[in-house]
Amino acid sequence: MLASSPLSSLVVVESIEHDCPLLAIIGPTAAGKSALGLAMAEETEGEILNYDSVQVYRGFNIGSGKVPIEERRGIPHHLLDVVDPDKAFTAGDYRREAQRVLGALRERGRLPILVGGTGLYLRSLLQGLFDGPPRSEALRARLRKMAARHGRCFLHSVLIRLDAASASRIHPHDQQKLIRAIEVCLLARRPISLMFSQGRAGLEGFRVFKLGLSPPRRELHERINRRVEEMYRGGLLEEVSLALGRHDCALLKPLEALGYAQACAALRRDLSIEEAIRQTQTATRQYAKRQMTWFRREDDVTWFTGFGDDPELQRRAVDWFRRGVVSALPA
């Protein structure tokens, strides 16, 4: 069935001589991106490439909304479960890994379907990152210590001296971004704004199709609320205590993520289960909102109103994609 799909041969042909198509599904959590990705993968000989910053971690399944293996319908999923929870993973790491996957998919003539929710990861893959130094834990620790001693705006005054242009674009209270900017200036011995201005290397060899899911907010909220309750019923607390038991410390990075933080608090009895659920629902709604703010700025997105698990929307999406690929073919 897959082999007889007209598109699959098309994708293969294209991959030899021209840019390969690449499909990116964007939208807020609980909008049905995974379901849509799966449906479209079946129609196009596609494979899923995750761009979610929590789903890359092993052992973090329920709370991150990872599609269980038995529900993947045999479709390969990449960059899921690729890092241990006690390891840091950054946008730069993501970009390298994803490029590797993309190369492999192209060789096999498979359509990469990007599914996830981390806007920065998607952008760092598609548009690239500036060519700067990676993070330095030692430097950052020192900067944080100085900030703690000298007050909330200290780092900003430091950055003004190193790179006034960059300082003007970062709020004095945004310690996280200030630290990165200072770190880059110090390590590269050049202002970060200068490095930004030199551009970044975007993804080459692919023709990108961006499909945005824009569900009605009221219904999205209902889905989020339900999904969080299901996570707790499905064993989120057990998943967290398992991770905690295995790594003995609570410094696991994914535990800072939405949902996991509240689950930890519930396990510590700082929060009742009901309260943890409530807070997670609220935080998830806020996250969905932030995602929409980010994705609205994305260029060249074709937006579909509704949810990705809706067969009708799936049909239209596949249709849109096929047309797009065909019209992109050279005459």
Place this chain on the structure above:
RNA sequence: GGACAGGUGGCUGAGCGGUCAAAAGCAGCAGACUGUAAAUCUGCCGGCCCAUGCGGUCUACGGAGGUUCGAAUCCUCCCCUGUCCA
């Protein structure tokens, strides 16, 4: 039935004669984002108007009266809520 305590903006909660459309937090809305991004940070947040000024106006601190130049703040009555005593 009696004794206290209390009723403040969507919620929690400060204010206890003017500088109060009312602190603060939450929620909500809008936004930013180049290696922590499910992170981090910002703005707005009663209505209307002028047109953005520490501008005008209307409605607001349980209800109705009153005191006062002036009341969320004081007084009276009433209605609710909580705790305790019967």
